[in-house]
Amino acid sequence: MPINKQLLKAQKYLRTGYYAKAIEILNTHLKVNTEDLSALMLRGEAFLRGEQFESALTDYAKIVEKDSKNILALNNFSIALIRCNKYTEAKEIIAYVHELDPNNFPAYINSGNIHQALGEYEEAIKSAMKAIQQDPKSSLAYVNLGSALGGIRLFQEAKQAFLMANFYDPKNIYIKINLAQIEEKLGNIKEAKLMYEEILPLKYLTPLESNLVKYYLSYIYLALGQLKQGWDFYEYGFSPLLPLKSMRSNRIFNEPKWNGNIDENKTILIWREQGLGDEIFFSTCLSDLHDFNLNIILECDARLVSIFKRTYPNFHVRAELFDTEFKSLHNDFDFQIAIGSLAKYFRKDISDFHKYKTQWTVDPIRRANIKDRLQLYKNKILIGICWRSGKLSIERNLNYTALSDWGPLLSNPDYQFVNLLHGDCENEIAEVERQLGIQILRWPDIDLKNDLETVLALVSELDCVTSVGTAVSTIAAVAGTPTLLLVQRSWDLLGQQNSYPWFESVIPFVVDSNEHVGTNISKLPDFIKKRID
Numbered sequence: 001m002p003i004n005k006q007l008l009k010a011q012k013y014l015r016t017g018y019y020a021k022a023i024e025i026l027n028t029h030l031k032v033n034t035e036d037l038s039a040l041m042l043r044g045e046a047f048l049r050g051e052q053f054e055s056a057l058t059d060y061a062k063i064v065e066k067d068s069k070n071i072l073a074l075n076n077f078s079i080a081l082i083r084c085n086k087y088t089e090a091k092e093i094i095a096y097v098h099e100l101d102p103n104n105f106p107a108y109i110n111s112g113n114i115h116q117a118l119g120e121y122e123e124a125i126k127s128a129m130k131a132i133q134q135d136p137k138s139s140l141a142y143v144n145l146g147s148a149l150g151g152i153r154l155f156q157e158a159k160q161a162f163l164m165a166n167f168y169d170p171k172n173i174y175i176k177i178n179l180a181q182i183e184e185k186l187g188n189i190k191e192a193k194l195m196y197e198e199i200l201p202l203k204y205l206t207p208l209e210s211n212l213v214k215y216y217l218s219y220i221y222l223a224l225g226q227l228k229q230g231w232d233f234y235e236y237g238f239s240p241l242l243p244l245k246s247m248r249s250n251r252i253f254n255e256p257k258w259n260g261n262i263d264e265n266k267t268i269l270i271w272r273e274q275g276l277g278d279e280i281f282f283s284t285c286l287s288d289l290h291d292f293n294l295n296i297i298l299e300c301d302a303r304l305v306s307i308f309k310r311t312y313p314n315f316h317v318r319a320e321l322f323d324t325e326f327k328s329l330h331n332d333f334d335f336q337i338a339i340g341s342l343a344k345y346f347r348k349d350i351s352d353f354h355k356y357k358t359q360w361t362v363d364p365i366r367r368a369n370i371k372d373r374l375q376l377y378k379n380k381i382l383i384g385i386c387w388r389s390g391k392l393s394i395e396r397n398l399n400y401t402a403l404s405d406w407g408p409l410l411s412n413p414d415y416q417f418v419n420l421l422h423g424d425c426e427n428e429i430a431e432v433e434r435q436l437g438i439q440i441l442r443w444p445d446i447d448l449k450n451d452l453e454t455v456l457a458l459v460s461e462l463d464c465v466t467s468v469g470t471a472v473s474t475i476a477a478v479a480g481t482p483t484l485l486l487v488q489r490s491w492d493l494l495g496q497q498n499s500y501p502w503f504e505s506v507i508p509f510v511v512d513s514n515e516h517v518g519t520n521i522s523k524l525p526d527f528i529k530k531r532i533d
Contacts, residue, residue: 410432417440483507
């Protein structure tokens, strides 16, 4: 086949979304034609679209080394750098593009993306506005403006930007998704539901785009308590169109997915997904399976292996293990299922959450050690506190608090508080201790991030735990400790108003999606006095 036909075929695959096939053809071509910059450009684009960002980075680096003024390659190089979290290098490339062409539109788009990734939303807005000046009818520029405005919680203004984007590109599915997501953030969940549902019948919607919309819609259904449809659509969370940070997981299996058949006599792998907190509350479904005569391998976060072995002795438990392509390094199972997918089969209705009580078994040696440490304070109500996560942003700040916000509760002489927040918080604790004249217990030899066995023992010896939405709250809950949870209304409440279906021990204090969770701190003293004292 002539070389030009090979490249044309690769271009066709690239246009139609068959990135792997395009890469395969280009790999063959470049083995012989190693210096063909046109082929490298095509392969770099295929890598970008297929989210193989490190590979794209390598190709574009080769191109700009040989052709340092290739503005298209430089812009794509900056995109690859952004997706590899190399923002400083990306900024340098964009600055160079502006030197070559001060009015280059893609450079303003990429500059905005860099600023957004760094949380520099004001600068991102400036870049979007410059892009709009260059091309007043660019839907992409308005999308960037909407995203940046959303980053500083100017949701109404963001909505107007996305509406402009939709005006100039009315068939763009991703703009419609952005509009639905803005309605969610404004608290208009039923309007968001309607907008997602209006996308699905569109004739120009591709199957992959349909799956993407269904996944986003799953959270709406779950938030409204429509569990069956919610869990069905939740299965589209492995769509290749999803951004990596939004995918449930990018693991790859050759083995078929388990369909929930409890009479299965083959070996079933249940594997972890998403963050630690998600893994823990989905693990409550394991109690439904434990007493069935099933051959189950459970792959979990390495920090949970010993806990799960003790709590679920009928399972073979091990840490997750996969190669650089996210394929399993084991071949000892016949079927596989993500832990979050268990809910589709075992949490079809709210009543299903109460069939089995899940409580982790605490290591007796660690429990005894914690008892000794707390012995001096047994005359007080022992309260664990976790007021934020280690990662902060404008978006997260509504879900997290400052320790000083808890002053009225912390200063109660009948309570002894125990720190449950890992990470850099010592200065914050010391300042509050100085201001209030109190002591918050913590021990430098306890690793609150990695030693979850000791964290479990610690929370199990407390009278209650007060927490915002972090993994700590799920560990306290699964220990059976009363957990006062400050959260925004979200999908995991599954439409419930005054209860948290995943754990009976959790008492949720819920604010609307655009309110600060700290609003409810003032309600905690009376609640603790009535329910815990």
